[in-house]
Amino acid sequence: xxxxxxxTILYILFSLLLLVVGSALVSGVGSRLGFLFSxxxxxxxxxxxxxxxxxxxxxxxxxxxxREISMKTALYRELLGYIRLPETRAVVARVLxxxxxxxxxxxxxxxxxxxxxxxxxxxxxxxxxxxxxxRVEENTCTVLPVVIPGVLVxxxxxxxxxxxxxxxxxxxxxxxxxxxxxxxxxVGEQVLTSRFGGVYPDGIVIGTVTAVEEGSRxxxxxxxxxxxxxxxxxxxxxxxxxxxxx
Amino acid sequence: MRFSVRDQTIVALTVAVQFxxxxxxxxxxxxxxxxxxxxxxxxxxxxxxxHVQGKAFFSGLSLDLLTHQPPGTSSLSMILGILAARxxxxxxxxAGEVSFYLHSVLASIFSDLLFIxxxxxxxxxxxxxxxxxxxxxxxxxxxxxxxxxxxxFRIRSDSA
Numbered sequence: 001x002x003x004x005x006x007x008t009i010l011y012i013l014f015s016l017l018l019l020v021v022g023s024a025l026v027s028g029v030g031s032r033l034g035f036l037f038s039x040x041x042x043x044x045x046x047x048x049x050x051x052x053x054x055x056x057x058x059x060x061x062x063x064x065x066x067r068e069i070s071m072k073t074a075l076y077r078e079l080l081g082y083i084r085l086p087e088t089r090a091v092v093a094r095v096l097x098x099x100x101x102x103x104x105x106x107x108x109x110x111x112x113x114x115x116x117x118x119x120x121x122x123x124x125x126x127x128x129x130x131x132x133x134x135r136v137e138e139n140t141c142t143v144l145p146v147v148i149p150g151v152l153v154x155x156x157x158x159x160x161x162x163x164x165x166x167x168x169x170x171x172x173x174x175x176x177x178x179x180x181x182x183x184x185x186x187v188g189e190q191v192l193t194s195r196f197g198g199v200y201p202d203g204i205v206i207g208t209v210t211a212v213e214e215g216s217r218x219x220x221x222x223x224x225x226x227x228x229x230x231x232x233x234x235x236x237x238x239x240x241x242x243x244x245x246x
Numbered sequence: 247m248r249f250s251v252r253d254q255t256i257v258a259l260t261v262a263v264q265f266x267x268x269x270x271x272x273x274x275x276x277x278x279x280x281x282x283x284x285x286x287x288x289x290x291x292x293x294x295x296x297h298v299q300g301k302a303f304f305s306g307l308s309l310d311l312l313t314h315q316p317p318g319t320s321s322l323s324m325i326l327g328i329l330a331a332r333x334x335x336x337x338x339x340x341a342g343e344v345s346f347y348l349h350s351v352l353a354s355i356f357s358d359l360l361f362i363x364x365x366x367x368x369x370x371x372x373x374x375x376x377x378x379x380x381x382x383x384x385x386x387x388x389x390x391x392x393x394x395x396x397x398x399f400r401i402r403s404d405s406a
Contacts, residue, residue, distance in 0.1 A: 004297060007297065007299050007300070008299050008325065008329060010299075011299040011300065011302070011303045011321070011325055012322065012325055012326065014303060014318075014321070015303060015306075015318045015321040015322035015325060016318070016322060017318070018307065018317045018318025018321065018322075019316060019317070019318040019319060019322060019364065022316065022317035022318050023316045023317060026311065026317050097314060098314070099313060099314040099315055100265075100268045100269050100272060100273075100312075100313040100314065100315075101268045101272060101277075101309075101313040101315055101361075101365075102272070102276075102277075102358055102361055102362060102365070102372075102379070102380070102383070103315065103361065103362055103365040103366045103372050104268075104272070104313070104315075106314075108314065134367065144367070148372075149366065149371045149372045149374060149376075150366065150367060150368055150371030150372070170374060170375040170376050232273075
């Protein structure tokens with residue numbers, strides 16, 4: 001057989017092997033190294049740091065609760081106190097790095113299996129929803145942000161109550177599809193997660209409606225959204241750990 | 247197969263530049279793909295019988311590790327992309343320069359499409375309007391090369 005062909009097949013097999021097991025090998029080692037070397041950039045030798053982080057965690061959680069209360073108050077005045085983040089425990093995490101290139105945008109955080117983070121855990125920032133945990137290593141995890149293709153979020157408009165499915169837009173923003181024309185969504189209103197998706201707790205801010213367009217089939221509407229979170233400047237986030245079924 | 251320090255250095259530098267392009271221009275719109283044209287150039291001019299699989303494999307692996315992509319994705323997409331372009335154009339008879347440009351553009355586009363298919367999660371989820379970015383990624387570096395060549399030609403003509 002042609003030696004050039006043999007070499008090509010060999011390298012293709014190597015690449016396939018890497019694709020299958022390489023991620024686990026590299027991310028296993030990288031997870032540990034990333035955890036060790038994160039100390040170079042983030043000092044953790046001071047008890048005050050731990051205290052500050054705990055304080056930040058509490059404030060972020062409080063912020064999320066207050067935001068939710070504010071939304072619910074405006075929406076359902078008669079149902080004050082109907083809060084939906086009751087049994088949620090959270091762990092604060094730092095963004096170590098993000099994936100780059102033609103297919104990029106995933107965030108690698110410094111919390112993993114050791115911190116009881118699981119695949120499907122929801123990640124939020126102070127401003128709103130970041131995404132969902134897609135991969136978990138011992139000390140790190142990868143979050144797929146809502147602005148990348150393949151991530152779908154069941155959502156509801158805060159004021160009009162219009163429901164739809166939020167996904168990434170070609171320009172890097174967000175869009176909300178399959179919105180009922182009769183619901184009358186308006187520009188400027190906030191879009192929140194709804195409980196119907198089963199993945200995200202309801203009431204987390206996703207973004208704000210910037211434009212209302214007719215859907216592709218003319219029977220529904222598409223909303224253009226400005227994400228609530230600035231994904232270029234993500235530093236600290238919260239990973240929500242579910243302690244029980246909602 | 248022969249080992250050339252100069253060629254290895256060229257590939258290593260290209261990987262470094264490609265990485266810098268990905269984290270700068272790639273965040274704005276699309277980073278030009280310069281690694282594939284360099285590999286095609288080496289395949290056409292330096293290597294006997296297109297022996298660039300090794301360079302494509304190791305440069306792709308390095309780039310994947312630098313950009314935190316699943317390891318092996320760039321390697322596989324570049325090897326298969328260059329192979330596909332070569333197979334597609336093997337029947338054509340073209341002058342050296344045109345052959346290089348055609349091979350480069352096709353190999354870049356094939357590689358990028360394969361990369362999107364393999365790297366996105368779930369596989370293929372990234373295909374959409376944004377996929378059209380593979381065209382400027384493939385064409386931009388070669389367009390720059392053409393402009394530079396024309397400018398050099400004019401400068402030489404003027405000085406002659």
